[in-house]
């Protein structure tokens with residue numbers, strides 16, 4: 001069996017290739033794609049079949065997906081280009097005779113009010129009409145917070161607009177492991193998984209967890225959505241992305257990034273990474 005992982009150069013894609021290898025998939029049975037194959041040369045050196053694929057250049061896709069049985073479609077980065085990119089990838093998967101596509105969607109993509117969910121839900125609709133598919137509706141990454149730790153520790157402030165909303169975040173490695181399970185075991189076609197961490201938290205609770213781990217007092221400051229977007233642009237986040245992130249926090253305040261489905265824990269066969277574990281790991285780096 002041959003399994004394609006798109007965006008294998010990205011953080012989630014890399015971890016998914018590693019999870020497939022750890023689960024015993026032979027390197028030659030994995031096709032890893034990127035727009036620039038030099039970024040995944042390390043996988044080629046380990047025997048993974050590395051191919052170029054750019055969803056914006058559909059001519060690159062037939063060769064990239066040739067011979068594949070299953071494919072993980074990792075959502076691309078630019079929201080405004082996402083649906084067109086994903087449609088081209090799905091069309092190419094159909095043409096290549098791929099038998100199962102798993103798509104990294106977003107938690108509650110069908111009911112979420114976020115800007116982000118629109119592109120994910122549109123992709124889900126297009127995909128499930130064309131191929132046997134699995135929706136991996138990933139929740140928020142814990143790394144979205146642990147990546148901010150240096151600034152948070154320096155300022156003593158964790159800022160957001162999520163109010164008392166609960167967030168079921170997990171690590172990219174947890175989501176990658178779930179993708180590897182779905183790609184290597186049977187019985188997932190037609191299933192939508194709502195994937196989130198076992199240990200939901202509010203941002204006030206997260207600030208307390210950072211305080212406990214670091215020994216430095218961290219306060220959560222809850223801002224109006226537009227003020228949070230301005231704060232993000234003020235620290236260099238591009239305006240369009242800042243709006244999307246602030247909008248996600250708005251939705252978090254309504255528990256839209258919360259799930260108690262247990263799907264992630266069941267798929268990976270272990271509890272998900274706790275916020276305390278993720279913070280401790282990030283502080284050691």
Ligand SMILES: NC(=O)c1ccc[n+]([C@@H]2O[C@H](COP(=O)([O-])OP(=O)(O)OC[C@H]3O[C@@H](n4cnc5c(N)ncnc54)[C@H](OP(=O)(O)O)[C@@H]3O)[C@@H](O)[C@H]2O)c1
Pocket residue numbers: 006007008009010011012013033034035036039053054055056074075076077078085104138139140141144
């Ligand atoms: N759940 C969350 O909290 C969260 C947070 C951020 C993002 N996301 C979503 O999850 C995805 C994966 O996350 P990540 O952390 O792995 O992101 P990442 O490290 O930024 O990787 C993004 C990947 O998208 C690929 N890509 C971009 N444009 C492409 C195109 N036109 N054709 C093919 N591939 C393209 C890039 O591949 P090359 O540049 O090598 O071609 C790269 O590997 C993101 O793209 C985004 O949709 C989720």
